Amino acid sequence: METLELNGSSGTLIADNQPSTSKPFLEANTVAATLDEIRDKHLIPVFAKDNQPVISQSDFISLTSDVVQHFFQHETVLPPSIRISHPIKGRIPEAKDKPAHLLREEEKTIYYERMAFILEIPTISDTINGNPLSLTVGGIKAHNQDNLYARKGVEEHFKLFIGFQNRVCTNMCVWTDGTKETLRVRSIDELTEAIIDIISSYDAKRHLDRLSGFTEYSINEDQFAYLIGRARMYQHMPNQQKKNLPQLLFGDNQIGMVVKEYYNDSAFSREDDGSLNLWKLYNLFTGANKSSYIDGFLNRGLNAYGFVSGIREAMDSDGDNWFML
Known part of the structure; x- marks a missing residue:
């Protein structure tokens, strides 16, 4: 296995002409989405008691992207690959009595209850058993885990991970030292701190050494x-x-x-x-x-x-x- 350095100055560099969305990293019961689509076309759930918005899925993706680009400012960060599932459909009040098949697109509303995304950094990479791996940061947001019947200020649930994606097959290689499975935050600031913490504490070299050991x-x-x-x-x-x-x-x-x-x-x-x-x-x-x-x-x-x-x-x-x- 070649030596990896987090500044990308060594290791196997991979051409950055393949976007993160070239192959799905997750398939079951999901569809692909773009950040623009989620930000511009999907509703944002609110807390029922005070009508205050949750931290939106688009904010989560954008915030993680900003932190990643700050940490790896000399590297290539590909656009996010996003998968969504469990659509929650609705309609505007003016169309409440229309038959479903007569609804126009502008009369429909939607958001997706569950979302997962990854951000790939192909210039930080290595090879194991002939398979090129690239550093990847990702997150998962599932609104069904939040208490939306409460007021703003209760804990909202997120999952964060950093690891390597096998570019041969888009398999995600993650381990506990690069993962926060039960992250609970009350604000954007707390979420930002958690993203910074997981990236700064992740030991990529140690993870690669352990993965490489599987070949023996x-x-x-x-x-x-x-x-x-x-x-x-x-x-x-x-x-x-x-x-x-x-x-x-x-x-x-x-x-x-x-x-x-x-x-x-x-x-x-x-x-x-x-x-x-x-x-x-x-x-x-x-x-x-x-x-x-x-x-x-x-x-x-x-x-x-x-x-x-x-x-x-x-x-x-x-x-x-x-x-x-």
């Missing part, structure tokens, strides 16, 4: 088959039995995608002898994670890293791992 460990076909069988069993086990086992947040459909791509993925499929290094296994899971809903995307991304790290630790110490043969 492999499982054979029998071990992979055992792991998949155990993963399917895990979904149906009583909660009491799960308590002492490594957590796995991926469901049957996603485990099925891992198996499918074990045979078919152009970048991460098995070797001729059926073996698979842990970097490929990790990317099979992060690839399956793109079928998650927005509100489960970050949790499953972190779980993919922790799950594969647990396998590596067991192999390193000859210890036990319930999912391994």
